[in-house]
Structure formats: structure tokens, C-alpha cells
Amino acid sequence: MDDSRRSFLTRATQGLLGFGFLAGIWPYLRSLFPNVLYEPPLRFKVGAPAQYAEGVTFLDDRRVYIFREGNAFHCVSGVCSHLGCTVKYSPFRQVKELTVRDLSYSSKGEFHCPCHGSKFYDEGTNYAGPAPGPLKWHNLEISPEDGQLMVNMRKDVNRDFRLVV
Ligand code: FES
The missing domain is CATH 1.20.5 (Single alpha-helices involved in coiled-coils or other helix-helix interfaces)
Structure with missing residues (x-):
């Protein structure tokens, strides 16, 4: 070799x-x-309360809706309870009086899910389509550091929750 x-x-x-x-x-x-x-954090700041106009603001990067009525705020999840698509808010031309679970309620709009057609009242209750439950309400608080609104998705709250600033 x-x-x-x-x-x-x-x-x-x-x-x-x-x-x-x-x-x-x-x-x-x-x-x-x-x-x-x-994954993104489940507790995050969403800006100063003053930057929110009266009514509904959608934060698409977080998939949450911030509702403002005067000085009272609440946060409704934009995640459909069926398979997790993002629901879209549609305001009504005029306020509708509804009865949800034996409670009278004034609704200014509703949520529609584009994936399979579920519908939700603006307080989150599902009333049409395959969604098995309502939209979640997340806790809102004021950041002690800088006074911004903070959404806490780890802590769900009841429908009578309002953060008054
Ligand atoms: S994901 Fe919303 S109805 Fe199916």
C-alpha cells in the first residue's frame, strides 16, 4: 500500500x-x-386611563377590549371561548335592553366570532353559535409606579367589576 x-x-x-x-x-x-x-406576560400595562376615549377600545396585540364609561373601566377578553379566535366588536345603532340570566341589561353592542359564528353580548355572555361559555373578564388595576392601567389575565373577575379612577 x-x-x-x-x-x-x-x-x-x-x-x-x-x-x-x-x-x-x-x-x-x-x-x-x-x-x-x-409567551407574552399575562400581566401588562396598557397606557394611562386618560388616553382611552369613552366606549370600547380594542388592543389587538393583547386581544383584549377596554371599556370606558366615564371614570369606570373594565376589560373583556377578545378570545372566543370556542376555539380561541379573536372576536370582533360591533356597536349597535341604539342601546338594546336585554335580559341575561334573569337580569335586565342595556347592551350597546355585541361580539362576533369570525371563525364559527358565535355571538356574545357586550358583557360577554354567549347567545349564539358553538361557544360553550362567555368571554372572560380580566382584572384591571392601576400601576403604583406610573398610574397606567394594568390588565391581569391571571385573575378573572365578575361582570360587575369596575375600576373607578
Ligand atoms: S372559535 Fe369562535 S366560534 Fe369557533
Whole structure:
């Protein structure tokens, strides 16, 4: 066997051994970087109360609706309770008087889900389509640091919740 052939076989063998070594330790190296899903925080600031006009404001990056009635605020989730599509708010031309679970209620609009057609009153109760439950109401609070509104999606609240500022 001549030298060039011997040296080629030696390098080929070393290359195969090196490749086998890397292939063998790859799972261990990969395990140093676990698969982590980084989700947005569930408690976040949404600006000063004064920046909200009377009525309904949709924050599309957070998928929440902020309602303002005078100095009272509340937050309704824009996530459909069926399969999680984003619901759209449609104001009525005039206020409708409704009865929801034996309670009289004035509704200024409603939510529609574009995916499968569920409908919700503006206080979140589902009344049409496949949605199995109402839209969530998230807690609102004032940030002690800078006075901004803060949505806390970890803490759901009842429909009579209002943050008065
Ligand atoms: S996701 Fe809204 S009705 Fe199906």
C-alpha cells in the first residue's frame, strides 16, 4: 500500500470516527437548550386611563377590549371561548335592553366570532353559535409606579367589576 493511499484511508477513518462521535453526543448537546415557548406576560400595562376615549377600545396585540364609561373601566377578553379566535366588536345603532340570566341589561353592542359564528353580548355572555361559555373578564388595576392601567389575565373577575379612577 503506498503512502498516499494509506494517508487517505487514515483521514477517512478519522473523519468517520469524528462524525460518529458528534452524532453520539448531539442529543446531549441539544439537551442543554430545552424547547421553551416564550409567551407574552399575562400581566401588562396598557397606557394611562386618560388616553382611552369613552366606549370600547380594542388592543389587538393583547386581544383584549377596554371599556370606558366615564371614570369606570373594565376589560373583556377578545378570545372566543370556542376555539380561541379573536372576536370582533360591533356597536349597535341604539342601546338594546336585554335580559341575561334573569337580569335586565342595556347592551350597546355585541361580539362576533369570525371563525364559527358565535355571538356574545357586550358583557360577554354567549347567545349564539358553538361557544360553550362567555368571554372572560380580566382584572384591571392601576400601576403604583406610573398610574397606567394594568390588565391581569391571571385573575378573572365578575361582570360587575369596575375600576373607578
Ligand atoms: S372559535 Fe369562535 S366560534 Fe369557533
